[in-house]
Amino acid sequence: MSGSIRSGRERARAAGGMQFSFVSLIRRTASQHVVTVLIAAFLVYLFGAVHGQWSDMHRWNKASADASLLLLTFTMAVGPGARIWPALRRLLPFRREFGIYAVLLAFVHTVIILDGWLEWDIPRLIGLAFHPALDRYVMAEHGFGLANLIGVLALAYGFVLMITSNDRCVRLLSGPTWKFLQTSAYVLWALVVAHTAYFLFMHFLDFHRPLPPTNPLRWPFVALVVLVLALRCAAFLQIWRQRRSATGASATTARRRAEA
Numbered sequence: 262m263s264g265s266i267r268s269g270r271e272r273a274r275a276a277g278g279m280q281f282s283f284v285s286l287i288r289r290t291a292s293q294h295v296v297t298v299l300i301a302a303f304l305v306y307l308f309g310a311v312h313g314q315w316s317d318m319h320r321w322n323k324a325s326a327d328a329s330l331l332l333l334t335f336t337m338a339v340g341p342g343a344r345i346w347p348a349l350r351r352l353l354p355f356r357r358e359f360g361i362y363a364v365l366l367a368f369v370h371t372v373i374i375l376d377g378w379l380e381w382d383i384p385r386l387i388g389l390a391f392h393p394a395l396d397r398y399v400m401a402e403h404g405f406g407l408a409n410l411i412g413v414l415a416l417a418y419g420f421v422l423m424i425t426s427n428d429r430c431v432r433l434l435s436g437p438t439w440k441f442l443q444t445s446a447y448v449l450w451a452l453v454v455a456h457t458a459y460f461l462f463m464h465f466l467d468f469h470r471p472l473p474p475t476n477p478l479r480w481p482f483v484a485l486v487v488l489v490l491a492l493r494c495a496a497f498l499q500i501w502r503q504r505r506s507a508t509g510a511s512a513t514t515a516r517r518r519a520e521a
Contacts (some may be wrong), residue, residue: 265506276288289354297332297358314474318377322370327478330457330485336360336490341481341496357426360446364419369455371416386413408459408507415452422446456484 308324317349336356339486343349379385389398400406422443424430431439461479465472 266318293355293358296464297355297362301328301332301362304331305366306476313479319374322377323476324371325366325370325373326457327362330368330453330482332359332363333453334485334489336363336446338492341492344496344499345492361423361426364416367416367419380396383398404459404463408456408464411452411459412456415449415456417451418449422449450489457482 267322305321305324305328308327309320311327312320312323336359338357339349339352343353355375375381375383375386384398386402386406386409386411388400388402390401392399423436425439425442434442461476461482
C-alpha cells in the first residue's frame, strides 16, 4: 500500500514538474518574442531616421529591409560566433525569433514596394514596362527584374524556414531532416546578399538623370557580409583543428595500447 502511495506521489511530482517546465518554456519563448519585437521596432525606427531624406514610401521600405537584413545577419553570425566565443551561446535561443522577424520584415518591405512603388503592377516587378506603341510589356530594366526575382525567391525560401521554425516541425520532420533544412539558411543569406548588393551598388548605374543620394549603409553592408564569412571560416578552422587533435590523441592511445 505504502509503495503504491509513494509511486503515485512520484508520478504526481513528475507530472507537476513537466507542467512547470512547459509553462516555463512558454514564458521564456514569449519573452524572447517580445524582446525581438522591441529590437526589430527600434531598428526600423533607427534606419528610418538614417533614410529620412527619402519619401515616406522609400524611407520605410528601406528601413524595413535594413532591419530585416540585420536580424538575418545575427542568425547567420551567432552560430559560428558561439563556437569561437562560448560566452555568445546565451544568445543562441534568440536565433529562431530573429530569423522569424527577419522574414516578416522582408514581407513588409515587399508589400510597401508593391503598393507604394509598383502600384501592384506585377510585370514591373520583373523589369517589364508597358509600351503603348506596341501595346504590350517589354523588358526595360534587366538588372532590376533579376534582382527582384532573387528577392522573391529569398522571401519564399524564408517563409519555408519560418514556418518550420518550431518544435512541432522538429518532431514532424525528424531531427536530421529539420536540421538539414535549417542549416541551409545560408542559401537564403546568399540570395539576400545578392538582392541587396544590386540595389546598393548597381541599380542606379544606368540612370540617365540625376542620381539620388548615395546610401550611407553601403560599406557597413559589406562589413556585415565580410564578418559573417570570416566567422564562418574561423569556426570551420576551429572545428577542423579540434577534430584533428582528437583523431591524433585517439591514434596515440591506440598505438600505446598495442605496444603494451
